[in-house]
Amino acid sequence: MDLVGRPADAGRVAFEREASSSRAPSAPFAGAPNGEHAQSDADAVASRAQTSKMRTEELRAFFGRSEVIRGITLPIPEKKVTAIIGPSGCGKSTFIRCLNRMHEVVPGARSTGKVLLDGQEISRGVDPVRIRRRVGMVFQKPNPFPTMSIRDNVLAGLRLNGLRPKDPASLVESALRRVALWDEVKDGLGRSGLSLSGGQQQRLCIARTLATEPEVILMDEPCSALDPIATARVEELIHELQSSYTIVIVTHNMQQAARVSDYTAFFYMGELIEHGRTDAMFTRPRQQKTEDYITGRFG
Amino acid sequence: MAQPVQSPSVPVSRAPSKRARGEGNVGDAVFRWLTAAFAATVVVTLLAMAAEMVGASWLSIREFGAEFIVSRDWNPVTEEFGALPFIYGTVVSSLLALAISVPISFGVAIFLSEMAPDWLRNPLGFLVELLAAVPSVVYGLWGIFALAPWMRDTVEPALREHLGFLPFFQGPNQGYGMLTGGVVLAIMITPTISSVSREVLRVVPRTFREAALGLGATRWETIATAVIPVARSGLVGAVILGLGRALGETMAITMLIGNRPEIDVSLFAPAYTMASVIANEFTEATEDLYLAALAEIGLLLFLVTVLLNVLARLLVWRVQAQGGAAT
Numbered sequence: 001m002d003l004v005g006r007p008a009d010a011g012r013v014a015f016e017r018e019a020s021s022s023r024a025p026s027a028p029f030a031g032a033p034n035g036e037h038a039q040s041d042a043d044a045v046a047s048r049a050q051t052s053k054m055r056t057e058e059l060r061a062f063f064g065r066s067e068v069i070r071g072i073t074l075p076i077p078e079k080k081v082t083a084i085i086g087p088s089g090c091g092k093s094t095f096i097r098c099l100n101r102m103h104e105v106v107p108g109a110r111s112t113g114k115v116l117l118d119g120q121e122i123s124r125g126v127d128p129v130r131i132r133r134r135v136g137m138v139f140q141k142p143n144p145f146p147t148m149s150i151r152d153n154v155l156a157g158l159r160l161n162g163l164r165p166k167d168p169a170s171l172v173e174s175a176l177r178r179v180a181l182w183d184e185v186k187d188g189l190g191r192s193g194l195s196l197s198g199g200q201q202q203r204l205c206i207a208r209t210l211a212t213e214p215e216v217i218l219m220d221e222p223c224s225a226l227d228p229i230a231t232a233r234v235e236e237l238i239h240e241l242q243s244s245y246t247i248v249i250v251t252h253n254m255q256q257a258a259r260v261s262d263y264t265a266f267f268y269m270g271e272l273i274e275h276g277r278t279d280a281m282f283t284r285p286r287q288q289k290t291e292d293y294i295t296g297r298f299g
Numbered sequence: 300m301a302q303p304v305q306s307p308s309v310p311v312s313r314a315p316s317k318r319a320r321g322e323g324n325v326g327d328a329v330f331r332w333l334t335a336a337f338a339a340t341v342v343v344t345l346l347a348m349a350a351e352m353v354g355a356s357w358l359s360i361r362e363f364g365a366e367f368i369v370s371r372d373w374n375p376v377t378e379e380f381g382a383l384p385f386i387y388g389t390v391v392s393s394l395l396a397l398a399i400s401v402p403i404s405f406g407v408a409i410f411l412s413e414m415a416p417d418w419l420r421n422p423l424g425f426l427v428e429l430l431a432a433v434p435s436v437v438y439g440l441w442g443i444f445a446l447a448p449w450m451r452d453t454v455e456p457a458l459r460e461h462l463g464f465l466p467f468f469q470g471p472n473q474g475y476g477m478l479t480g481g482v483v484l485a486i487m488i489t490p491t492i493s494s495v496s497r498e499v500l501r502v503v504p505r506t507f508r509e510a511a512l513g514l515g516a517t518r519w520e521t522i523a524t525a526v527i528p529v530a531r532s533g534l535v536g537a538v539i540l541g542l543g544r545a546l547g548e549t550m551a552i553t554m555l556i557g558n559r560p561e562i563d564v565s566l567f568a569p570a571y572t573m574a575s576v577i578a579n580e581f582t583e584a585t586e587d588l589y590l591a592a593l594a595e596i597g598l599l600l601f602l603v604t605v606l607l608n609v610l611a612r613l614l615v616w617r618v619q620a621q622g623g624a625a626t
Contacts, residue, residue, distance in 0.1 A: 133515035143506040147528035157514035
């Protein structure tokens with residue numbers, strides 16, 4: 001499974017065991033805007049044991065003068081799937097684009113506040129290129145490089161990072177196997193990435209991201225351009241990946257959030273309304289707005 | 300976290316089909332024939348021009364045959380006409396112009412579309428487009444007063460000193476010649492190539508740039524892996540446009556190339572182009588054969604242009620095919 005041969009993997013397995021033993025009914029989200037429920041207070045206490053891979057503090061993001069993220073503080077637990085839900089325009093995509101410094105590539109975009117990765121502030125003062133190598137991203141629309149073959153698409157990230165894999169063929173195979181695309185494309189690795197169907201393209205893009213072995217994978221509505229079958233496959237894939245990666249997925253599909261995530265954060269108008277364990281949030285939302293949204297009263 | 304997949308039931312709406320079919324069809328038919336007629340005028344004009352030029356040059360074609368395009372003699376007094384020096388002059392000056400202009404133009408285009416800060420982008424782009432609008436006679440005048448003396452006194456001696464071992468950079472520095480002609484052509488086609496390339500780069504979807512950036516590419520890597528490959532065929536198209544302008548350019552190059560129907564390997568030596576000889580000598584061509592010979596040069600220019608464009612088009616196809624199925 002280890003593609004590039006990073007020594008971190010042993011630690012990863014050890015951590016996994018530790019994490020699952022302390023998992024119990026914990027919510028890592030301290031500071032939820034609520035104090036009434038004894039249950040969630042207990043969650044908050046238990047949560048301190050859980051490590052945050054990333055964390056934002058008072059994050060604000062702007063496009064020109066308009067403020068689209070209004071001071072969001074959110075921990076992102078390690079090796080868990082965190083879903084961000086909310087109606088269109090609530091800032092969820094902008095939020096995850098702040099996590100790997102992609103927000104700033106749009107002209108006129110800027111942000112304030114902190115983004116921490118392993119406790120280190122990354123939103124300024126560090127080279128965004130290095131952050132993006134650690135925090136990979138899968139986009140809303142499948143975007144394989146159109147002039148590259150399937151094989152070259154998988155290897156593109158490594159080549160960009162200046163790595164010359166010793167055995168590119170097996171690397172391509174293992175990356176494609178992980179996204180369950182290998183059997184479908186193994187006879188035509190030289191074909192253009194564009195020759196694949198939308199769902200296959202998206203899985204190819206995920207394989208391309210995996211091949212660079214990021215620590216965190218951000219997914220910006222990865223299934224919104226896919227049909228239900230392709231969506232189901234990508235969701236299965238997310239399930240499999242969560243044991244090795246920290247995943248943040250933006251979705252406007254609440255069933256999807258319920259199916260794939262461990263934790264959910266609900267955004268509304270650029271603010272964080274509520275966050276917590278996904279099962280708790282979908283069964284016992286603490287805020288009226290959350291309940292309205294997840295029961296489909298608006299959105 | 301495994302919950303059963305719930306698909307919300309969507310009420311099936313029946314699409315209303317109230318648009319009358321008859322009217323739309325008549326309008327469409329008229330529209331189709333109208334646009335087809337306009338499209339046909341292009342073909343008809345092209346064929347009519349070719350036929351007319353063949354007719355006008357018939358005398359010369361009958362007199363010299365294939366000899367016309369391989370002969371180097373051009374002597375109106377003895378009525379010896381050969382087009383080779385002009386073909387050479389046109390092709391070499393245009394290729395020279397491309398060699399100088401393409402790297403510069405791509406640099407300008409990449410800067411304008413990818414690198415330039417917002418406040419600079421539009422004014423600079425506008426300025427580049429303005430350059431394309433300067434009449435060619437103005438370029439010619441500027442060439443006579445500024446470019447030719449500079450080439451003669453500075454550039455050509457320097458080239459001879461450092462690259463004089465190459466046959467291209469030998470002989471006397473005269474200022475008026477193939478090199479100066481090529482340089483002025485390069486200056487004239489740079490705005491064309493760079494503004495078209497800029498548009499081509501600009502329409503590369505942001506998703507491809509973001510794909511590269513998201514994988515940790517630097518700005519240059521993003522341009523090299525995600526932008527230029529996607530824009531490749533469009534960039535070739537921009538070069539073709541520039542080439543077309545260089546081949547057909549008449550005024551500025553006539554004022555600077557020296558106008559001597561000779562083939563000299565040295566780029567310092569004067570030369571002559573097909574467009575220039577027609578413009579210069581048409582009014583003084585009183586003999587029928589002389590006139591026919593000039594008309595035949597026009598026909599050849601037409602053919603050279605078509606030929607180079609076809610070659611370039613084939614190149615675009617090849618590039619696109621490679622893009623489709625690369626290994």
